[in-house]
Amino acid sequence: MSNLPSLRLHIPVPPARPGDAPSFDHLRLSEAGAVRRPDSAAPEAEMRDLPYDLIRVLDGEGRAVGPWDPKLSPDMLRRGLRAMLATRLFDDRMFRLHRQGKTSFYMKSLGEEAIGVAQSLALGERDMSFPTYRMLGWLMARDYPLIHLVNEIFSNAEDPLKGKQLPILYSARDYGFYSLSGNVGSRFGHAVGWAMASAYKGDDGIAIGYIGEGTTAEGDFHEALTFASVYRAPVILCVTNNQYAISSFSGIAGAEATTFAAKAIAYGLPGLRVDGNDFLAVWAATIWAAERARTNHGATLIELFTYRAAGHSTSDDPTKYRPADEAEHWPLGDPVDRLRQHLIALGEWDEERHAALVAELTETIRAAVKQGEAVGTLGQSKPSVREMFEGVFKEPDWRLIEQRRELGV
Amino acid sequence: MAVDLKMPALSPTMEEGTLAKWLVKEGDTVKSGDILAEIETDKATMEFEAVDEGTIAEITVPAGTEGVKVGTVIARIAGEDDDAAPAPKADAAPAEPKPEAAKAEVPAPESPTPHKMETGARDLVAAVADTRDDPEVPAGTELVKTTVREALRDAMAEEMRRDGDVFVMGEEVAQYQGAYKVTQGLLDEFGDRRVIDTPITEYGFAGIGTGAAMGGLKPIIEFMTFNFAMQAIDHIINSAAKTNYMSGGQMRCPVVFRGPNGAAARVAAQHSQNYAPWYASVPGLIVISPYSAADAKGLLKAAIRCPDPVVFLENELLYGQSFDVPKLDDYVLPIGKARICRTGSDVTIVSYSIGVGVALEAAKQLEGEGIDAEVIDLRTLRPLDKATVLESLRKTNRMVVVEEGWPVCSIASEIVTIAMEEGFDDLDAPVRRVTNKDVPMPYAANLEKAALLKVSDVVAAAKAVSYRS
Numbered sequence: 116m117s118n119l120p121s122l123r124l125h126i127p128v129p130p131a132r133p134g135d136a137p138s139f140d141h142l143r144l145s146e147a148g149a150v151r152r153p154d155s156a157a158p159e160a161e162m163r164d165l166p167y168d169l170i171r172v173l174d175g176e177g178r179a180v181g182p183w184d185p186k187l188s189p190d191m192l193r194r195g196l197r198a199m200l201a202t203r204l205f206d207d208r209m210f211r212l213h214r215q216g217k218t219s220f221y222m223k224s225l226g227e228e229a230i231g232v233a234q235s236l237a238l239g240e241r242d243m244s245f246p247t248y249r250m251l252g253w254l255m256a257r258d259y260p261l262i263h264l265v266n267e268i269f270s271n272a273e274d275p276l277k278g279k280q281l282p283i284l285y286s287a288r289d290y291g292f293y294s295l296s297g298n299v300g301s302r303f304g305h306a307v308g309w310a311m312a313s314a315y316k317g318d319d320g321i322a323i324g325y326i327g328e329g330t331t332a333e334g335d336f337h338e339a340l341t342f343a344s345v346y347r348a349p350v351i352l353c354v355t356n357n358q359y360a361i362s363s364f365s366g367i368a369g370a371e372a373t374t375f376a377a378k379a380i381a382y383g384l385p386g387l388r389v390d391g392n393d394f395l396a397v398w399a400a401t402i403w404a405a406e407r408a409r410t411n412h413g414a415t416l417i418e419l420f421t422y423r424a425a426g427h428s429t430s431d432d433p434t435k436y437r438p439a440d441e442a443e444h445w446p447l448g449d450p451v452d453r454l455r456q457h458l459i460a461l462g463e464w465d466e467e468r469h470a471a472l473v474a475e476l477t478e479t480i481r482a483a484v485k486q487g488e489a490v491g492t493l494g495q496s497k498p499s500v501r502e503m504f505e506g507v508f509k510e511p512d513w514r515l516i517e518q519r520r521e522l523g524v
Numbered sequence: 525m526a527v528d529l530k531m532p533a534l535s536p537t538m539e540e541g542t543l544a545k546w547l548v549k550e551g552d553t554v555k556s557g558d559i560l561a562e563i564e565t566d567k568a569t570m571e572f573e574a575v576d577e578g579t580i581a582e583i584t585v586p587a588g589t590e591g592v593k594v595g596t597v598i599a600r601i602a603g604e605d606d607d608a609a610p611a612p613k614a615d616a617a618p619a620e621p622k623p624e625a626a627k628a629e630v631p632a633p634e635s636p637t638p639h640k641m642e643t644g645a646r647d648l649v650a651a652v653a654d655t656r657d658d659p660e661v662p663a664g665t666e667l668v669k670t671t672v673r674e675a676l677r678d679a680m681a682e683e684m685r686r687d688g689d690v691f692v693m694g695e696e697v698a699q700y701q702g703a704y705k706v707t708q709g710l711l712d713e714f715g716d717r718r719v720i721d722t723p724i725t726e727y728g729f730a731g732i733g734t735g736a737a738m739g740g741l742k743p744i745i746e747f748m749t750f751n752f753a754m755q756a757i758d759h760i761i762n763s764a765a766k767t768n769y770m771s772g773g774q775m776r777c778p779v780v781f782r783g784p785n786g787a788a789a790r791v792a793a794q795h796s797q798n799y800a801p802w803y804a805s806v807p808g809l810i811v812i813s814p815y816s817a818a819d820a821k822g823l824l825k826a827a828i829r830c831p832d833p834v835v836f837l838e839n840e841l842l843y844g845q846s847f848d849v850p851k852l853d854d855y856v857l858p859i860g861k862a863r864i865c866r867t868g869s870d871v872t873i874v875s876y877s878i879g880v881g882v883a884l885e886a887a888k889q890l891e892g893e894g895i896d897a898e899v900i901d902l903r904t905l906r907p908l909d910k911a912t913v914l915e916s917l918r919k920t921n922r923m924v925v926v927e928e929g930w931p932v933c934s935i936a937s938e939i940v941t942i943a944m945e946e947g948f949d950d951l952d953a954p955v956r957r958v959t960n961k962d963v964p965m966p967y968a969a970n971l972e973k974a975a976l977l978k979v980s981d982v983v984a985a986a987k988a989v990s991y992r993s
Binding site: 124126208211212214215216217219220270274277278279280281282284296297298299300327329330332333334360361362363367368369435436477481493494497498500502503504507514515518522 | 529530532533556572573574575577595643695696699700703716717720721722723724725727728751752755789790791792793794795932961962963964966967968969970971974975
């Protein structure tokens with residue numbers, strides 16, 4: 116034996132486990148308005164400080180401050196608030212329906228609503244998003260019909276995906292919402308591929324892709340960044356860092372060592388780290404990256420720093436792996452509350468109007484659910500068995516025709 | 525229309541709970557989101573919220589009732605369109621027969637497993653257990669009812685106690701005890717050095733495991749499901765399976781890749797695939813796919829000790845099924861040996877994994893029709909025990925292969941080839957395959973049911989090869 120120390124591994128341990136007091140002291144946060152805003156065409160080498168800061172616009176009093184303030188109109192702010200609330204109320208309702216056995220599976224966006232909504236409103240109709248399963252806000256912001264969501268969740272005879280896909284894994288091409296995949300990571304590369312196709316054709320649409328912080332461990336993340344960098348693809352690549360990959364805390368994905376935005380540096384891409392619970396900051400960073408992409412300056416990696424306030428899905432129990440009250444201690448607050456506070460601070464909103472909006476949306480959602488329930492909930496109303504053989508190929512091959520005949524459908 | 529309120533499942537594993545307290549009474553009007561009751565599980569007290577609107581017409585399970593099964597009707601709500609309370613008696617099911625010996629004083633659930641959502645996949649989990657005594661077990665050995673989940677855990681724990689080079693690695697295997705709780709208790713016993721939570725990258729940890737195996741350890745790599753292992757298939761096939769060969773025997777790769785395979789319940793196209801034929805086609809890989817808990821235990825222990833890379837294909841729907849497991853200090857089964865789990869003389873039904881239960885159920889039904897079926901569980905898919913298959917064929921002269929998977933280029937195709945090439949003279953009828961439909965798995969319950977194989981298909985095929993209809 117040599118007299119060198121024996122080698123050993125570091126095993127990341129979350130700062131707080133069930134029963135402990137929640138702790139977020141280890142987070143690197145910046146003050147609202149404190150981070151500089153370079154020109155969107157500036158060379159990447161001049162902005163390597165940004166991935167370690169946190170772009171924030173809304174301060175503790177609900178004021179929009181600093182160079183990243185996108186100066187949105189009150190109407191747009193109200194539109195954002197409405198879509199975020201609709202997402203939250205819809206999620207609540209569907210989660211309860213799951214507990215009653217009316218659907219088999221559900222995932223909430225709770226705490227992350229600002230992301231999907233702000234980016235959906237900030238980007239254009241010809242752009243394409245490659246969403247994860249916590250991006251319902253994108254569809255809400257573009258007024259996707261609630262009844263389509265409900266029918267897909269119930270997998271009934273009017274399900275737009277005809278009984279083929281899991282609840283909440285929506286596909287809505289006309290709303291700039293690429294088909295959701297149940298396998299994480301793969302769509303990150305597809306976003307770059309779509310963006311490269313757009314540039315190849317000389318179109319003007321850009322792509323926006325999403326990946327969770329946990330999934331940045333996948334090769335897909337690094338491969339997508341490599342191609343985006345090499346070909347200067349017109350794409351915005353987002354890491355939604357909601358602190359948890361099902362039960363694994365972000366340390367298992369490497370958060371102890373650096374930020375996820377900082378991973379951009381090695382690829383020569385700008386990395387922005389953004390308060391994901393701040394509607395204005397998400398908007399501003401997205402517009403900055405979109406401008407860069409649209410002017411052929413290439414891709415940007417945005418880390419959306421947020422907190423998954425609900426469980427991963429209806430299949431896990433978060434109290435088993437984190438303090439039950441951890442969400443309440445998240446230092447960046449709640450995205451809906453913060454936007455509401457901002458609108459009130461501007462004199463463009465009040466508690467009464469807010470309560471009326473909640474009541475109106477609740478009623479709209481309730482009506483859509485009733486309408487879907489009238490068609491049927493899980494297992495009651497059924498897509499045609501013939502559907503099973505449709506869509507495998509554009510034209511059915513002899514195998515499909517033979518099987519269909521055997522079943523007599 | 526009255527709406528039944530059912531005992532909710534407040535966690536994925538909850539089967540029953542205590543209705544601690546009602547916060548509403550009959551005649552109260554409720555709206556969505558109102559807290560109706562407090563329900564206690566063994567873990568927590570949770571609030572139960574209303575989804576539907578209306579008037580509480582009837583509370584059928586009083587506060588304080590313990591052991592209320594999930595799915596039991598606990599109250600009825602009259603909708604806005606109904607006359608409210610009193611409860612419309614005519615609407616209520618005409619005096620559902622209640623089991624005399626019901627332990628809890630609650631109405632019987634509508635079906636034995638009411639909280640389980642409708643799915644064709646669960647129909648595959650047979651009620652019949654295999655019947656044949658295991659020749660590998662000494663007579664008089666005590667048998668202990670064990671779930672497949674526990675058997676797999678026991679196999680890993682025993683091998684980890686026995687050999688300090690064995691460790692387990694995968695997503696959520698440590699602190700969360702595995703997505704399907706197969707690694708339950710391992711972190712507590714063996715610590716975080718040997719039970720390792722990994723970043724989310726199947727390609728990554730399959731490669732790290734392959735490297736660790738070549739570095740002299742015996743890794744057990746858990747895939748949350750084999751659907752995710754497609755990412756890692758390059759390491760499994762191009763590295764683990766071939767390194768021994770390519771290095772002229774210098775490097776060995778004693779790694780086990782394990783996890784659930786095949787269709788689970790209602791998880792649709794990307795998460796419902798049987799990869800057995802994919803892996804079984806690769807020289808250099810051992811491929812095991814057990815049905816019973818005893819086989820799961822004995823074969824996983826053998827897999828961990830195997831000097832070659834093993835793909836160990838489990839089935840999520842079988843994890844909770846209980847089987848007799850021999851109580852022996854070191855129960856290790858031979859790799860590459862099929863098991864006759866029901867002897868018969870008229871027709872041979874060959875299967876593996878969840879298909880074995882389907883085959884056994886079919887055999888039971890066939891018995892009623894005077895057809896005596898022999899059921900073979902292949903257990904190992906590479907190397908395949910063709911001797912047992914051909915010997916049975918020599919006896920019965922008729923064969924059906926049952927496989928929960930696609931028919932094209934399947935294990936069933938391989939068995940048919942063996943029967944044709946080496947058992948041609950013993951065949952009195954062409955071999956039939958009973959498999960899933962040749963389409964991606966749909967989500968909707970009725971489509972899923974139509975896409976999966978069925979007991980009745982096996983019965984029909986067995987009759988067809990017997991020229992009986």
